[in-house]
Amino acid sequence: MESATNDRPQIPLAPAEEPKPRATGAIPIDPEPFWRLPITWFRALTIERRILAGFSLVFVGILVISAVSYRNTSVLIANSGLDTRSHELVQLLSNIDVAMDESENSHRRYLVTGEALYLQAYKTVVEQKPTFFKYLNDLTRGSPEQQQRVGLLNQMMDRQLNAEAGAIAQRDGGGFEAVRKMALEGAAKQELSTIHRIIAEMESYERQALRRRVLESAASTTNTIVLLSIGALLQLVLLASVYYLIRHDITERRRIATELQRRGELLEAANKELEAFSYSVSHDLRAPLRHIGGYASLLRKTVGESLNEKAVRYLQTISDSAKQMGQLIDDLLVFSRMGRQEMLLTSVNLDQLVKTIRYELRLDLQGREISWTINPLPEVPGDPAMLRQVFMNLIANAVKFTSTRPIAKIEVGVNRRTSGEVVIFVRDNGVGFDMQYASKLFGVFQRLHRVDEFEGTGIGLANVRRIVHRHGGRTWAEGMPDKGATFYVALPTRRPRS
Template sequence: MSFSRVVDHQGQLEIPVVPAEPVTERQPIEPRLRGSWRRWWDDLPLRTKGVAVIGIPVLPLLVSALLFAVDARSASNAQEWVVHTIEVKSQIASVVILIVDAEAGVRGFLLASINESVRRYEDAAAAVETAIQRLAAMTADNPAQGDHLKTLVALMATRPLPHLLDYARQHPDGPTPLALLAESRTTMAAVRVELAEMQAVEDRLLARRVIDARRAQASLMWVSIVSAVFGLFGGAVATFAFTTGVSARVDRLRENAARLAAGDALPPAGAARDEVGALERGILEASTLLRARDDQVRRQVRDLAGLNQDLERARDEIDQFFSLSLDLMCVAGLDGHFTRVNDAWGESLGWTRDELTTTPFLNFVHPDDRAATVAETAKLAQGGVTVNFENRYRAKNGTYRWLNWSAVASLERGLLYAAARDVTEHKRAGAALQHHADELAAVNQELEAFSYSVSHDLRAPLRHVTGFASMLQQSVGDRLGDNETRQLKKIIDAASRMGRLIDDLLAFSRMGRTALDRRRISLDAVVHDALQELQDAGTDREITWAIRPLPHVYGDPAMLRLVLVNLLSNAVKYTKGRAPATVEVGVEDGTAEETIVYVRDNGAGFDMQYAHKLFGVFQRLHSSDDFEGTGIGLANVRRIVQRHGGRVWAEGVVDSGATFFFSLPNTGELSWSLS
């Protein structure tokens, strides 16, 4: 059953209305439809059936309670509106009385000039304004009454009574102001008409609201009666369906249990999917399982025999792995004794299996390593894992062998499973490497001493040669012939070139020992710094510089600046005589692992068959008379780039320029490459 809502124009009263149901002729329920509903009911779980038995009568009661609360609220609202209408009518009557008192006070003063009449008027006039404001607040929800109040306020604003009172005070002995009196009567009559119409509006509202309240009470009663009837009817239907649908099936279930106990065959189970149906099918399945139990047990026995064979094979494989392993495999107890060792122990240490398993393993450990071994064993006993633990074990010939251990504990079995590798030879190789490193450090110290000697002991004679030759040139230069002057100049130039050679050799030596400050830097900024250094050196030739966009790279900014200074100065040097000289710096398409930088010029170039000599110490492909230099710069470039993990190479054509390349890894990690 459904309900619709009827709401009055004030939006306050809700009345449930029961729609009329169409009268149709009763049709008989077909057996198929009845059977489908019965199967649906049988499939419901018992808990759901119980909830249905309780819920079907309770649901109408809950709906009834909800509708009762809604209708009770509607009735209460209707009653409140009735009371409100009566209060409005009373307030209108109060306004009428106050206006009558005010009018009577004015008339009394006109007739007898009594001051008491004036006070009566003034009290009534003041009260009328307050009463009208209260009336406006009470009827704010009613537009019609609002219009009447606006008219009433407009009429009162003409002040008919105050005008009469003012005239009477100004002309106490004068004639009666008939015009003012007529105007006052007309205005007051209109006021009374407006108030009467307001009373009429409230009377109509009161009548309608009383009817609405009675309807709400009647609707409330009918909702309660209909809900109770439907609840009782639904409870009776649900109870009947539950008792008839479950009891017969329980009886059939009891019969099947008796057949199962007697070992008789059971009839097919019903199709119901509730708990009774599940129990019926469970009994049928149990009977089937019991008949198949013997076959299943026999199959399990056969399967268990096969598993035992597989287990034996797996155990044999584990034993074979244990015995054939080249590492020293063992199982030890938490009591400090080996319980099992493989043959590799005897091959490495010389002890027999019985000697190792009957002696505490700490007795084989070097005295200096026993404390660490005990601590590592305690860590294993607490559930830890051992990886790369090293100690020394005594061999049967009295020597000690270094063992590297990996172990794990099985606490529930109280055992330690471990594997050790003999790393004695590795230790010896490490000691040899350390010895070579010490020797290399000594060589480096000697090289430092040599560098100091070259820096101080060789520079002094060169300075003397250069100084005395320059003094000789200044003092007797005008008396020397052209040949002597040329020879003296060769002495000065050779000494200066020797000084530069010593400086380059020292720089080359230091470059191999200086620590790398490797970080991500802007290659573009490094190139511009190198270019600025060349320009500061006073290159006044006309050179066209083509600096392409350059990326960020990983490297030592100071060393990479030296690389670019050497390559750019080489390009400037070997473009001598070109007009204009062109030098280009850029990057080529490399790979994801490296960045390839090139410096290209249009200078003298070189023959590619001698390209392998370019980066060697003191290797020059051009005469020093044609192009100055010591042959150290490109060797320094190769050393710096190789220390960064990169590579260098060059391409050139005689008299058509050369291009020098170097690569840098694109990661912060060094990947050394040798060439």
């Protein structure tokens, strides 16, 4: 860049002073570059504060992106509603335009022939006019310009209909000769032309508004995508930078290990706060994930034929990942909701409940040969929706993990019954599991099989344990590799506390 002082008069410099002798032993301190100040400040923080600062920035970034995405989504929703109203208004104006033309033409035929059947169009307009203007006023509410045109249109239609009514009266009283000129030229030619002009202006106004909103919606969508991309990149860079700075501070390793151990002991105490946070974040991420999956699918449909195989595979990977993440978020929301939802306690017929679940799963079992054994089950006190979730998860798991068997065997029954509780079991002859991993079965995100073997998110059994615990019950499982598994649910026979 050229200097901005080239055309200014030169300022004479003062004579250079003799350099003063430097004090013995003094070390010159060079100023630190500006760009290194944040790094220096960050390194001066403790490990706790570094983690807090890094993730606070990431969290703030998520909040900003969520806020802007919410605003842009609100704009899209608002514009969609306005677009619908504009289309309805244009259609209504077109109907009015046609109706007034038909009224004038039929009215002139009546003046010539005197046949009453030609008055039907005129009478229809007179009857429907109040309804027309009720809808016109509703559809133009919020637009003073259009409201003004509606008022003028009302006046012109009144004048046309009055003129036609007068001509009809003259025809009825004096015959054709009394209205010859009006029959040839029309009783309200000028008013009809004005009506056409007003309707054309209103339609033009709405079409311009439609185009403007389409551009606004497109810009809003583009801004959202760009913001999400930039935000994700910046957060990735920020996380990478935080990791790099922490990773290279080897003098803090021992203190980090101690701190991590202490934090591990506090995880259970913070569990409720983490659940609330995960619920909020999961809820806010659903719309962006739908956008990512939707636009990837739309892009594949729009330009799929012009893409090479690798690009198509990339788009498919994006769609599949968005779908998988969406399912995980839905499961997380269910998991969080089951911990906070108020229990509606009543008597639940487990026998009918299990049979209903089996019936609902029938479409997913086409092509499968399954031997069902549903033993009589008792009624227990509990929340019907929650207990339905418990047995739906257990039976669906049995169906899933027996998919490799030529003949699957699934049994549901009562293991034992006491005065205080009843133990229900769900047994299958599926792939089973090693009992040394039994303690992991009911944990969140705990899976004993790979995703490519059996799909799932690792949240279903965690939901089972949470719901059963809220009912005052217990859950456990037994199994052997390749020999099936049995899941037990112990439910109290007396009304639990929610």
